[in-house]
Structure formats: structure tokens, C-alpha cells
Amino acid sequence: MYEHSDIGELLKKVDHTSVVPLHIQVEELLLNIIKLPDYANGKLLPKEIELAKNLGVSRSTVRQASNRLSEKNLIIRKKGIGTRVNKDMITTSLDSWSSFSKEMLEKGKTLVNFEFELKSVKSDKLVSLKLGIDYDAKVYKLSRVRGIKDEAMVYFISYFHPKVTLKDSYDYSRPLYNIIEMECGYYAEVSKEEISAIAADEELAEKLNIEIGEPILKRERIVFDRGQAALEYNIGYYKAENFKYSVELRR
Structure with a gap:
């Protein structure tokens, strides 16, 4: 047999x-x-x-x-x-969505923040459009380089709707959307995403410890709460060698 x-x-x-x-x-x-x-x-x-x-x-x-x-x-x-x-190839299905933290935790990986910056900034035209807020409104911007052990894997930049108030004292080793739910009272329910392939420029190469011109998976997402109001506009830059997306389409 x-x-x-x-x-x-x-x-x-x-x-x-x-x-x-x-x-x-x-x-x-x-x-x-x-x-x-x-x-x-x-x-x-x-x-x-x-x-x-x-x-x-x-x-x-x-x-x-x-x-x-x-x-x-x-x-x-x-x-x-x-x-x-290769179990270390992170696979995200496009019929559902989750945070990077959740994806890694499900694989038993210990996350490391190589860089972390949380600050209040004024929204530019793009952020204002994505979040549906006034131009120059004050929002929290969270920038992180994350990975496992000694390997940086992804660079995230997040902008949050003014109603989402973040603090340095929060434990950011937890999944981000758990923090928003528990600390801010908003439940992230829907994520609308755009995915593209780009080449690493000097900044991305330095952040992810790769060569300039190497392939990067760029993922832009807007996360909405249960009332279909925007909570977050996020741009993620992933090292292409560590990630793939699977798509299942049904008729």
C-alpha cells in the first residue's frame, strides 16, 4: 500500500x-x-x-x-x-486576521521588541483620511521592530484614532488588540488590508537588518471596532523570507 x-x-x-x-x-x-x-x-x-x-x-x-x-x-x-x-515560515490566511503577536504565540515563539517608540503626533492627510478624522488631529503613533531571539522580522508603524489613548506603562508584550480592548474599551472586529511587494530602502534595510533592495512584504491595514469605526491605521513591513499569505476563495 x-x-x-x-x-x-x-x-x-x-x-x-x-x-x-x-x-x-x-x-x-x-x-x-x-x-x-x-x-x-x-x-x-x-x-x-x-x-x-x-x-x-x-x-x-x-x-x-x-x-x-x-x-x-x-x-x-x-x-x-x-x-x-518549514514551520518557521509564518502563514497568515486572508479569510481571517490576527495580530503579529497572536500569530507568533500560536507557534510558540517568544517575541522581542528590538525598537519601541510611542508618541503623540499630529495626523497628516493620509492618516486623517484612513482614520476618518480631522487634519492635524492629535493621535498616538506606535513604532516597533519585532522578531524572535536575535532576528528582527517586522517593522510596524501604527496610528490610532484619537479616542484610543495609549500609555507607556501598558505591557506591550501582550497582543496589541487585547490591550486596546482591556485598557481602552474598544473591541477590534474587522481588518481591511492591502498587500504589496516592495524593495527595501535604506531605512527598512537598517530596521530589519537586511540588504538594500531585498524584497519586503508591505501590509497596510485599517482596523475597525464593532461599530465599524476606525481604531487603527497600520503599516507593516515584513521580511519576505519569513512570511507568506494563503488565500482561499469560495464561490
């Missing part, structure tokens, strides 16, 4: 008559496999020679596809052991 019978149906989806190159189809197959709970939680992926035999393709085709996943930092190969999903 095939050792990986749990993916038997997936293996039937490679179409040798399709105009789509086989290595692209196999890459898509591998992407579907690593999303399965057992593999996402550490089960070794099928061996390349085993996959090639069951798919009726060459081993080089499977290797080409798996190389792509390795380059994207989605899988890790260990000689003499096998290939597993």
Missing part, C-alpha cells in the same frame, strides 16, 4: 495531456500537500523518487518543483532525514 495514501486523490490531478508544464503541475501538487495538517505539523513529505514513480514523471521534474518550494523557504531538506514543511 502506498505509504502516503492520504494524498492519493491529489496525485491523480497531474494531467500529462495538459499544456501546463509538468513541473508547474507538480509544484502546485506539492503546495497542496504541505497545507495538509499532518505535513504542516511535521510529517515527512514523500520522497522525490516515490513521487516521480506515482506521478509517472521524471525525478528531475519533481526535483525542479521541490527546488521552487525550497527557494521560497516553504520546505526544509535535511540529508539523511527527509523533507519537511
Whole structure:
């Protein structure tokens, strides 16, 4: 019996008559496999020679596809052991949202604030538009560089609606939206986001300890309370090698 019978149906989806190159189809197959709970939680992926035999393709085709996943930092190969999903690749599903703190806590990671600054500023035109407030209104601006151990992973800049009053004395090791709920009395319910890819400029390179020009995932979000009033406008700059987004669309 095939050792990986749990993916038997997936293996039937490679179409040798399709105009789509086989290595692209196999890459898509591998992407579907690593999303399965057992593999996402550490089960070794099928061996390349085993996959090639069951798919009726060459081993080089499977290797080409798996190389792509390795380059994207989605899988890790260990000689003499096998290939597993890279658990340190943070995955956020776009059918739900959470804070970076929550995402990391769910993975058992200890967060570190490498930089932290909270100050009161006057809102510029962009912030005023995003939060639906008057130009030059006083708002709290929170800037943080966060990560794990000795690795900076993300640079956040947040602007809060004037009704959200933050204090230096709050414990910012907690998830931000828990603080807003417990200390300010507002429950964050909806997040509207825009995601884009950019190249690191000098400031971002310095903040995240990377080279100028390296890829950055930029995420802009407006967070709303239960009354659909804006609470926060946030810009997050993520090191691309550590993050990916998954999207599931339903008809």
C-alpha cells in the first residue's frame, strides 16, 4: 500500500495531456500537500523518487518543483532525514486576521521588541483620511521592530484614532488588540488590508537588518471596532523570507 495514501486523490490531478508544464503541475501538487495538517505539523513529505514513480514523471521534474518550494523557504531538506514543511515560515490566511503577536504565540515563539517608540503626533492627510478624522488631529503613533531571539522580522508603524489613548506603562508584550480592548474599551472586529511587494530602502534595510533592495512584504491595514469605526491605521513591513499569505476563495 502506498505509504502516503492520504494524498492519493491529489496525485491523480497531474494531467500529462495538459499544456501546463509538468513541473508547474507538480509544484502546485506539492503546495497542496504541505497545507495538509499532518505535513504542516511535521510529517515527512514523500520522497522525490516515490513521487516521480506515482506521478509517472521524471525525478528531475519533481526535483525542479521541490527546488521552487525550497527557494521560497516553504520546505526544509535535511540529508539523511527527509523533507519537511518549514514551520518557521509564518502563514497568515486572508479569510481571517490576527495580530503579529497572536500569530507568533500560536507557534510558540517568544517575541522581542528590538525598537519601541510611542508618541503623540499630529495626523497628516493620509492618516486623517484612513482614520476618518480631522487634519492635524492629535493621535498616538506606535513604532516597533519585532522578531524572535536575535532576528528582527517586522517593522510596524501604527496610528490610532484619537479616542484610543495609549500609555507607556501598558505591557506591550501582550497582543496589541487585547490591550486596546482591556485598557481602552474598544473591541477590534474587522481588518481591511492591502498587500504589496516592495524593495527595501535604506531605512527598512537598517530596521530589519537586511540588504538594500531585498524584497519586503508591505501590509497596510485599517482596523475597525464593532461599530465599524476606525481604531487603527497600520503599516507593516515584513521580511519576505519569513512570511507568506494563503488565500482561499469560495464561490
